[in-house]
Amino acid sequence: MFTPTEMCKVRVIAMRDDAAQVIKSLHEWGIMHVEDCSASDISHGKPLESYESISEQLVRIRGIEASLTQQKNVRTIKALPLPQLLQECKKIDCDKRIAELQAKTEEINRRKHDISEKLKLAETLSGFSIDFSQLTASSSRVKFLLGSVPEGKIIALREKLSPLGAEFLVKTHAGKTIALIAVESTADISEALNISGFSEIEMPKFEGKPRGVADKLKREDAAQGVELKEIKRELGKISEKYYERVAQLREMLEIEEQRAEISAKFGATDSLYIVEGWVDSRKLEKFTDYFNRLLTGSVLVKKIPYQEGTAPTLFQNPKAVLPFQSLIAFLTTPKSNEIDPTMVYYLMFPILYGMMLGDVGYGLISMVIAWLIIKKMPGLLADIGKIWMFAAIPTIIFGVIYDEYLGFTHSHLLEAAQNMHLINLESMHLSLPLYHGLHRMTDVNSVLLIILFTGMAYLAIGFFLGFLANWKHNKAHAFAKLAWIGIEVAGVLLVGGFLFNGFPSAWMPYAGALGLISFIYMAKVEGIIGIIELPGFAGNILSFARMLAVGIASVAVAEGVINKMLVPDPALLAKGDIGSILIFILVTLGFIITHLFNTVLGMFESIVQGSRLNYVEVFSKFYKGGGRFFTPFSVSRTYTSNHLKEGGS
Template identity: 35%
Template sequence: MLHPVKMQKIRLFALKPAADNLIRDLHSMGIMEISVSQRAGDLEEGRPLGSFDEISKQHVRMRGIKNALLQFLPKNYETGAGIDSSAIPDSISSAKGITIDSRLKELQEERAKVENSLSRLREELLLANRISYFENIDFTALETKTTGSVLGTIRREKLADLQEALAKVPGSESAFKMLYLIEGDTVLVLILYKKGYDLDPILNVAGLIRIILPQNLGYPQKYILWLLHEIKSNEKRENEIQSEISSMAAEHYSRVSALESQLSVEADRAEIASHFSSSNLVFIIEGWLKKADVAVLEKSLGKYDGKVQLQEIRASHDEAPPTFLENPTSAANSVQFMTEDFSLPRASEIDPTFIFFVTVPLLYGMIVGDVIYGIMSIFIALFFMKKFANSLLMSSVSKLWLFSSIPAILFGLIFDEWAGMSHLHILEILEKWGVLSLETLGIHEPLYLGLSRLHNVATLLAIMLYVGMIHLAFGFIIGAINEWHHNKKHAIGKLAWIGVELGGYITIGAFVLNAVPADLGPFGGALLGISTILIAWSEGAAGILELPGIAGNVFSYLAIAIVGLVGTILAELINSLFMPLPSQGLMVLVFFPLLFALHMINAFIAMFEAIIQGGRLNVIEFRFKFTQGDGRLFAPFSVSPTERNISR
């Protein structure tokens, strides 16, 4: 739980006749990550199996057919149901037997042409309907040797200017004729003119936007009838094509989908042989698996009657094992994404997942620190869990949010905060509404004294500094444990950072802040000096340059107090302005929903900030004190990602 699963590197020696069956068994078991074998002596570099090219070819064909048919399946068709791909004895022959791809391609190309034609015809229909106002004009007869026409639109306020400009042209009464249709803010204009006149300057000033007409337009009404006929004819053909492809989909999709799945598996199996090294008689497979699975694999190889031998080998010095995280379900489902996605630890390092499972909710609780907001947090987290059930990341964040709600309630009790009020304040408000009587209950003073954040700011800040120092010191201790078996010098350096923390605190507290007895000042200075020397010895100049950063790391934990205080201040402000009381009469109908809404907004902001700040302090300030974080996730050779034994 606190360490990734122990991994073992192995080497398999197998006779070539056993290749196909062994690859199939390894793929089905899904427990071994296969790496590229190192060549030695007369061994040759691995190559894919001879069937790889044909498998890949048929796989691409089946995938193309599947994607083409998918959109034409009946609405009630269950894509998850169908033929079991493992029941297909010869996938290559079966794939070759499906020959609908050429016809399917023809139909798709024709369908694309029909769709383009329909799009063009419908656009022309819109234009024809628009100019049908000029129903008695044959547009094909407007262009002659002596006459021309211009059709376009102008803004309505430009109409009078255009008419005036045309009227000023000499001989305009016989040279021009303008017809127009007002369409809201625009005007559809048709100008008939004798050639020899340059209208472009006038039309440009008017801002006319020309409309290009189809060449065979003729009379608008007749053209509209022809367009409707063509559209109907094309729509009929489109339906015929769709019907034929739908029939193909209903008949072939299940088998094509099963073949595509099976060929994908077989392509993986054929391609993996390129990772092997081989001789004329033997091929060698190297890779990683969990230490506990070595016996499982060894037992399964017994059926090969000695044709396959397993050897446990030691990895080279520069070869790191893959990382496989194994945590309790609650931790794996809520915070493991933080470990995997934000710099995975090496297989030899401590797995911080379960530590995050404890520290992230604690920091969240310290920031939110309100009983009622904690209860709201539960319902908001449940809502997000349901809404993002299909999102791995958001589902994990929502579960972490839910777990973190409990510490928020507990710290709310410690701080005595109930939506920005003390427990006694809430009881007094309930008494004003006649819900209870404090006299009857015998309550004359607070039931307990909480650590009010607003009235104990200095104490709160001091506590958060202690929390930061302890949290970081814990990180350095884990770092020392990680390094102890690899480099004791670096392990001592990790522990020296704790001395810097403690020595710096004692020295400053004694000589500057008077928070520590002055007699301890020299001891703190000595501890700080010795720790600094040890860091210089173990980490060199880089460690010395990082010394000022440790103070920044500790002070960053003040964000816990500051963000929490801001939320508390806003909550009290909301209560002082909008708390509904019986004396307010009908205004309580306004104040009740307003109070609830504002507290929901404030609570959500506090929760969001708590997740961000808590995550930042754990992932950045804390984790980098003990992990190098360049691990590689264990990815076994497996039939499907869901069988890769990766805890997500």
């Protein structure tokens, strides 16, 4: 729980003739993280001979599946042996017809695009009762220009071109002015057209008047649509017939491809294959026994030495901790020989978060927001939602301690409820206040002191974990971590005693001695690096003061802004007029929205600051990260079943 699973590196030596059986067993069992063979005097293997034929069929089957419509309720079948699988793939003969239908679809879509462009032009020119094909074939003495003119400039264009004998035919379509100009071919009218903003339209090549052409094009487009529907219908029938089988074959081929190419990681001789990788040490005996039973007398499984910290990391955390594990892994994975910080994060982050957000109302709102995120968002975002959900509980608890309920005190809310005749405190034998909370706006020093002591305690936990992490490797460095705790305790006693008279003066000599001895030992072991880090250690403690700043900012907005400017007044409803009711509704909406925004802002600030304090200030005392995940060579099935049970039986 506090450390990753202990791994062992194993080497499996088997006959080349048994390679397929060994690979299949490893794949189905899925407990070995396979790596490249480390033996320097042995060459690497190659993909199995079946790899090429598998890949060829897989590319074809994937292409077919991508062209089919996905079907529901695909049945699960027993996986086929490779020879039978390849034969079954060859029986899937719908790819030629699918290719024909796809080519036909592309051609129809190209035609529809051409029709669409022509139709757009024909509709633009539908106001002209002219066969434009006749104009293009007219006398070479006259040239025709077709184009759009900005609104209000057509008159000026007429005035400029009329002296040149130009004739105009003007129509309007969809707010645009379309002009057809006839002028002598020798006339130079380019300058006048440019000044007027004339945008030339290519003279249409279709025969007939635009309105009739448009009607014809619409009929052609509809006919093309009918063809597309027929193609879609046929593809649907092909999908109904073949999709299930194709999906099953594709999955089996993918599994066989993984098996065929994994052998490239093996060491190989003329007669042997050598497989190396990592296995959970708790499963090693079972792993060895299985292969001895599978290949009696022709396989050797043995542990091999490895450099500490090079094993892949396999977490072993309870289910409740998994969202925190996801965030740890997202940032940096612990090495296999490090303390896994997930449990520390799980225990401490919600406390830091709750101390910052610390409002009963905001805790309840954040719980609802977190629930929505969990329901709607996938992956890491859902895990963050679960972290927010869990952290909402200490937020509510600290809200009670701080006496903060959407920025109000409990006395304010109960008085308001009594004034609205919702409760009767006297009949309930209650008098206000029910308790005195630790209000962050007025008890700043007390809250800051609590936060700093929390930070120091957490740093001490970090150093103690550093002691445990170093104990196996370097006992001197391990005790140096404890020396940092001595420096911390001595510093607290000395500062608290001399500056604030918080501790008895009789303690001071002992505190000084503890600090001096701890400093000397730390400096001796860690050298100049440790001495340089001493001011940074004070900074580590003071970094926790940011928690107070985050909390006060949230309280200031809630109490000093929202609750003074946007509190709904029930008296407005009592007036009964529409204006008062509307004002009440708007103020209520403003109150809800601003508190919601302040909650979301506080949630983000608290998770960022809480995570930063964990990673930067505490985890650095015992944790470096930079590990890699344990990813066993394992099979994933959706449409096929495994006929080998765990352990190969």
